[in-house]
Amino acid sequence: MKGDFVQIGSYSYDEYLHVVKSFHGNLAPGLIVGGFIVDLALKNLPPGQYFDAICETSACLPDAVQLLTPCSIGNGWLKIVDMGRFAITLFEKEKGEGIRVYLDPRKLNAWPEFHAWYFKLKTKKEQNLDELMNEIKTAGADVLSMLRVKVKPEHMKKKNLGKTAQCPSCGESYPLSDGDACIACRGFSPYIEG
Ligand code: ZN
Numbered sequence: 001m002k003g004d005f006v007q008i009g010s011y012s013y014d015e016y017l018h019v020v021k022s023f024h025g026n027l028a029p030g031l032i033v034g035g036f037i038v039d040l041a042l043k044n045l046p047p048g049q050y051f052d053a054i055c056e057t058s059a060c061l062p063d064a065v066q067l068l069t070p071c072s073i074g075n076g077w078l079k080i081v082d083m084g085r086f087a088i089t090l091f092e093k094e095k096g097e098g099i100r101v102y103l104d105p106r107k108l109n110a111w112p113e114f115h116a117w118y119f120k121l122k123t124k125k126e127q128n129l130d131e132l133m134n135e136i137k138t139a140g141a142d143v144l145s146m147l148r149v150k151v152k153p154e155h156m157k158k159k160n161l162g163k164t165a166q167c168p169s170c171g172e173s174y175p176l177s178d179g180d181a182c183i184a185c186r187g188f189s190p191y192i193e194g
Contacts, residue, residue: 006140008035009042009068013137016067024063029117029129032136033086033103033143034064040141041090041101042069046148048092053078054155056085056102064088076158086118089149096151104145111135111143 006013020031045051053071055062058080062073065088071077091098108115114135116122161175167182174182183189 006137008039011068019067020063023067024060027133028060029132029136030060030086031064032133034061034088035068036136036141037061037086037088037101037103037144038064038068038090040144040146041088041099044099044101044146045090046092046097046099048094048097050093051077051090051098052093052156054089054091054098054151055080056083056087056089058082061086061088079155081155089151091149091151091156093156096153096156098149098151100147100149101144102147103143107143107145111139114139114143 008016011019016035017027017032020035021027024031051069051071053065053069055065055078062078062080065078066072069078069090071090073080085102087100087102089098089100103118105115105118108118112135113128113132117127117132161177163176164173165176166172167174167185169181169185172182179186
């Protein structure tokens with residue numbers, strides 16, 4: 001049976017579930033689908049030595065990229081361009097040639113629970129989680145589609161913070177391009193106190 005030999009990146013399916021649970025906190029279905037998405041992109045990488053990643057949603061998928069590739073938010077090789085689409089692109093750093101992989105609704109008809117989850121047709125309570133997980137695993141890459149893309153130059157550059165200064169109000173370092181004081185001291189701090 002196909003399900004017995006499922007691999008995600010360099011992990012067996014069960015190893016991947018284990019890694020997801022310890023990194024993400026729970027077995028989010030989106031992160032399992034995300035594993036198949038990243039795996040398919042890795043198998044179809046454009047030529048070149050180094051690649052970066054773009055994630056088109058901030059939910060779940062970035063964690064799949066961080067678990068299965070060297071690209072992370074922290075090292076700057078993974079960027080989120082949040083368009084709310086369940087897709088990632090891996091692209092060659094120099095030329096921007098990339099492969100975009102997405103969950104394709106046209107391929108979901110054979111998988112009712114998976115389809116209902118993707119289009120949020122059921123509440124969490126109505127959802128049959130075991131059946132959903134089973135469909136996700138069995139479907140694997142069959143519900144995904146791929147596109148060759150070329151990334152715009154402005155999305156290929158590494159973000160440069162430029163010069164920094166000491167904020168006259170809080171005394172901490174901040175990017176000088178933000179103005180005379182840091183963003184927090186100009187009223188945009190997320191904290192009520194401190
Ligand atoms: Zn400040």
